[in-house]
Amino acid sequence: MAYVELEELRRVFGTDVVALDGITISLEAGEFVSLLGPSGCGKTTALRLVAGFDRPTSGRVVVDGKDVTDVPPNRRDMGMVFQAYSLFPNLTAEKNVEFGLRVRGQPRAERRRRVRELLELVGLGHAAERYPHQLSGGMQQRVALARALAIEPRVLLLDEPLSALDAKVRVQLREEIRRIQLELGITTIYVTHDQEEALSISDRVAVMYRGRIEQIGTPAEMYGAPQTPFVAEFIGTMNRLPSTVAGEGWVEHGGTRLRVDAAAGREPGTRVLLLVRPETMELAPADGAAPVENALAGTIVTHTFLGAATRIRVDVGEGEITADVPTARAGQFAVGARVHASFPPATARVIELGEDAEAIVAAAQSDEG
Amino acid sequence: MVAVRPRRFIAPGAVVWLLVGAAYFLIPLIATFVFSMRHDATGKCCTLANYGTILHDPAFWKNIKTSFILSLETIAISLLLLVPTVYWVHLKVPRLRSVIGFLALVPFVVPPIILVVGLLDFYKGTPHWFYAEPYGFLVAAYVILAFPYVYFALDAGFRAIDVHTLTEAAHSLGASWPVTLVRVIVPNIKTAAMAGSFLTLAIVMGEFTIASLSAFHTFPIYIQQVNQDKLYAASAVSLLSFVITWAAMVALLFAGRGRQVQVGGAR
Numbered sequence: 280m281a282y283v284e285l286e287e288l289r290r291v292f293g294t295d296v297v298a299l300d301g302i303t304i305s306l307e308a309g310e311f312v313s314l315l316g317p318s319g320c321g322k323t324t325a326l327r328l329v330a331g332f333d334r335p336t337s338g339r340v341v342v343d344g345k346d347v348t349d350v351p352p353n354r355r356d357m358g359m360v361f362q363a364y365s366l367f368p369n370l371t372a373e374k375n376v377e378f379g380l381r382v383r384g385q386p387r388a389e390r391r392r393r394v395r396e397l398l399e400l401v402g403l404g405h406a407a408e409r410y411p412h413q414l415s416g417g418m419q420q421r422v423a424l425a426r427a428l429a430i431e432p433r434v435l436l437l438d439e440p441l442s443a444l445d446a447k448v449r450v451q452l453r454e455e456i457r458r459i460q461l462e463l464g465i466t467t468i469y470v471t472h473d474q475e476e477a478l479s480i481s482d483r484v485a486v487m488y489r490g491r492i493e494q495i496g497t498p499a500e501m502y503g504a505p506q507t508p509f510v511a512e513f514i515g516t517m518n519r520l521p522s523t524v525a526g527e528g529w530v531e532h533g534g535t536r537l538r539v540d541a542a543a544g545r546e547p548g549t550r551v552l553l554l555v556r557p558e559t560m561e562l563a564p565a566d567g568a569a570p571v572e573n574a575l576a577g578t579i580v581t582h583t584f585l586g587a588a589t590r591i592r593v594d595v596g597e598g599e600i601t602a603d604v605p606t607a608r609a610g611q612f613a614v615g616a617r618v619h620a621s622f623p624p625a626t627a628r629v630i631e632l633g634e635d636a637e638a639i640v641a642a643a644q645s646d647e648g
Numbered sequence: 649m650v651a652v653r654p655r656r657f658i659a660p661g662a663v664v665w666l667l668v669g670a671a672y673f674l675i676p677l678i679a680t681f682v683f684s685m686r687h688d689a690t691g692k693c694c695t696l697a698n699y700g701t702i703l704h705d706p707a708f709w710k711n712i713k714t715s716f717i718l719s720l721e722t723i724a725i726s727l728l729l730l731v732p733t734v735y736w737v738h739l740k741v742p743r744l745r746s747v748i749g750f751l752a753l754v755p756f757v758v759p760p761i762i763l764v765v766g767l768l769d770f771y772k773g774t775p776h777w778f779y780a781e782p783y784g785f786l787v788a789a790y791v792i793l794a795f796p797y798v799y800f801a802l803d804a805g806f807r808a809i810d811v812h813t814l815t816e817a818a819h820s821l822g823a824s825w826p827v828t829l830v831r832v833i834v835p836n837i838k839t840a841a842m843a844g845s846f847l848t849l850a851i852v853m854g855e856f857t858i859a860s861l862s863a864f865h866t867f868p869i870y871i872q873q874v875n876q877d878k879l880y881a882a883s884a885v886s887l888l889s890f891v892i893t894w895a896a897m898v899a900l901l902f903a904g905r906g907r908q909v910q911v912g913g914a915r
Contacts, residue, residue: 332816352819359820365813369835378831379821423817430821 281305316487358427533597560602574621684883715867798844805840
């Protein structure tokens with residue numbers, strides 16, 4: 280049985296602002312689930328409903344088989360780390376961590392032991408006597424994590440805890456959060472708009488959009504098999520090619536027939552979105568040699584150095600596609616050169632395009648423009 | 649290599665302005681002090697006899713005690729009323745801030761004579777221990793008088809902290825509303841509360857109109873009476889009241905002193 284269940288949670292502000300439109304998620308005990316989505320998608324609203332800071336318009340929150348929808352936040356036993364620095368400015372790191380234990384009336388010796396343990400766990404044993412303003416942002420969030428864990432919460436809630444930190448500290452701290460979560464085996468809900476963050480530390484990721492869950496799955500599923508145009512757009516970089524099914528295992532894009540295994544079994548003439556990851560694209564010079572199979576012809580527009588790989592954008596007439604090629608080979612594809620961009624038929628995915636999906640694609644393409 | 653801390657210089661212009669400012673405040677005090685040392689009968693300088701006369705006058709101590717107790721009572725009631733109110737407004741109904749800000753200006757625009765007549769009429773019929781005693785009626789009036797000072801000080805204090813996040817953090821750790829208010833919010837607005845308290849103390853220690861019109865004997869009434877009878881001694885009383893008020897403020901500061909709370913981001 281699931282340990283935490285969000286059942287048909289709906290939250291409407293005022294009369295018509297639907298922040299959350301009936302989301303349902305189940306978490307197993309000890310699972311780490313991220314709610315991922317752009318600003319305004321409802322992820323923080325969902326987290327606040329779980330924490331008890333807000334009440335749902337309808338639906339319920341169940342923890343360990345008990346409905347806690349109407350339980351006030353101070354009786355839910357949920358530890359929370361906030362986006363904003365939330366340490367009590369008048370208390371030292373040690374006293375901050377101790378706060379929840381004092382409220383619970385734990386004996387002093389027990390409190391001291393637990394506080395020391397937790398500060399060591401987050402690597403801040405040496406900073407126990409420091410006040411929040413004497414700590415860096417990353418250290419403050421570590422103390423906040425220790426404080427949330429001190430009360431041995433049933434569920435740990437993290438609301439974009441790393442968004443105010445610089446990139447290097449963010450990567451370091453997210454790995455620590457995952458390490459600690461695995462060590463303690465605590466059920467965790469993590470809210471973020473950073474897909475890399477969500478994919479790197481979660482057991483499962485729920486992508487949210489307009490108050491709904493678009494797709495939920497393991498990071499590999501979300502990356503490799505997006506089921507909606509929005510997820511395809513949001514997770515990673517994806518070439519999205521509006522196409523038409525042109526036979527068993529074939530699609531047509533801009534007059535070019537392309538072999539795609541995932542198109543098999545679809546009605547010819549169906550409008551689809553062909554999804555190809557940049558790292559699966561192959562580039563070959565279009566220098567009059569034998570035609571390349573499964574390829575779109577185009578002209579190289581830009582190079583972007585990413586380190587081990589270089590991202591190359593190719594104008595294929597009906598838009599641009601992106602290919603990640605090893606940096607060592609990138610030199611042979613000069614800006615302005617004619618190339619063939621191909622992909623293995625088994626690596627591409629296909630999503631049927633409804634009206635809504637067409638709008639998302641159009642919006643995404645106009646953003647790029 | 650040894651780091652050399654750069655020497656700090658104060659610009660000559662700043663020194664001049666500092667001296668001008670100091671002169672503005674100090675010259676009247678020095679003049680009052682010199683005046684207070686004139687002999688009561690001859691008018692010649694210099695004697696401390698006027699200070700002796702005042703300090704040995706039981707009425708001086710009685711009235712200053714009355715005003716000091718009135719101040720503390722006013723401060724306590726104002727803070728008890730306003731800290732939870734301002735907290736709630738900031739947390740739950742921030743749009744009411746402008747309304748309360750407007751109401752807080754009312755004591756500034758209503759002349760004390762109107763205020764005291766209105767209050768005397770309003771409280772007519774209340775029990776004797778309230779209506780006829782300074783610690784009842786006068787405190788009620790002084791709380792109104794102190795309202796803008798305490799409110800704006802607290803409002804600034806609450807604006808300087810993230811009330812929502814601190815409250816939610818405390819709740820998520822199991823704190824109830826009273827625990828959150830007492831252990832989390834109050835310590836973080838202490839500086840603002842102290843500022844409001846100092847202003848209230850200064851106002852109540854010097855308030856004359858309401859006390860006089862409602863026929864209570866407070867310290868300012870005493871000063872006025874001394875002023876009528878003994879010209880030089882009145883200056884001594886004024887200076888003593890100044891010193892005592894400042895001493896009271898310092899005492900309050902020490903009483904409420906804790907580690908300086910610094911609100912803000914990371915180091």
